[in-house]
Amino acid sequence: MKRRRMAAERGFADHGWLKTYHTFSFADYRDPQHVHFRALRVMNEDWVAPGQGFGEHPHHDMEIVTYVLEGQLEHRDSMGHGEILRPGEFQRMSAGRGITHSEFNPSTSEPVHLYQIWLFPAKKGLEPSYEQRPFPVSGRAGKWQLVAGPHGSWDTEEENRPLTIHQDASIYLANLASGESLERQIPAGRHAWLQVLRGAVMLDKFSPQAISLQAGDGLAISDEVGFQVASQAGAELMLFDLA
Numbered sequence: 001m002k003r004r005r006m007a008a009e010r011g012f013a014d015h016g017w018l019k020t021y022h023t024f025s026f027a028d029y030r031d032p033q034h035v036h037f038r039a040l041r042v043m044n045e046d047w048v049a050p051g052q053g054f055g056e057h058p059h060h061d062m063e064i065v066t067y068v069l070e071g072q073l074e075h076r077d078s079m080g081h082g083e084i085l086r087p088g089e090f091q092r093m094s095a096g097r098g099i100t101h102s103e104f105n106p107s108t109s110e111p112v113h114l115y116q117i118w119l120f121p122a123k124k125g126l127e128p129s130y131e132q133r134p135f136p137v138s139g140r141a142g143k144w145q146l147v148a149g150p151h152g153s154w155d156t157e158e159e160n161r162p163l164t165i166h167q168d169a170s171i172y173l174a175n176l177a178s179g180e181s182l183e184r185q186i187p188a189g190r191h192a193w194l195q196v197l198r199g200a201v202m203l204d205k206f207s208p209q210a211i212s213l214q215a216g217d218g219l220a221i222s223d224e225v226g227f228q229v230a231s232q233a234g235a236e237l238m239l240f241d242l243a
Helices: none
Strands: 002-005 011-014 018-022 040-048 053-059 063-070 073-077 082-085 089-094 099-104 112-119 129-134 145-150 163-165 169-176 181-185 191-203 211-214 218-222 226-242
Touching: 002 211, 040 191, 053 073, 063 073, 063 163, 082 089, 089 145, 089 163, 129 163, 163 169, 169 181
Parallel strands: 145 163
Antiparallel strands: 002 218, 011 018, 018 040, 040 112, 053 099, 063 089, 063 112, 073 082, 073 099, 089 129, 145 169, 169 226, 181 226, 191 211, 191 218, 191 226
């Protein structure tokens, strides 16, 4: 089963300094048909104006992943971290039993375009923690690049290791050139969410059930053995492998 979530159908808010699209119910946007998908709770695409941002605010019991497409995002939190997140870098914050943080666009002239993603943790009350890491574009050219995955699933001392998520969920990126295609198998009992970050793709283009996806579109996939995705004019994709 495949269910498309079209970009234009997402929730939207324009706060002047912030333009934001919500794939799932968030803040004042409520849609009982789109509350979450498996452990994936929030998928927000944001544009933050220069010198603006989110003031200090609390979170608890949520795995929060941020990915910047363009511009820069300045992060500060109650654990003492103060970092700049740049394009190609992933950030993971486990809110656990409680943290506060702020996020600002440090530029005086350029907006920042980002995705912020929340996943339910496998259990509540975890020790809050933070990671940030760049992932080379070469590692996702024409293939799936693992950027985050379940806690304890690899050697924590490995250089450039994926970020650790406290949930049975993995996140991949892929960049496809125009006309390039990529396959993905889905093991029995697993589910997938495909988010088009940039460009346009065709899913299973040789099938009668072919699906066209544009930037901002998402696709929930369950009870399928896999899929093939083909780029129509170059694309950047984010894929979630979920229990």
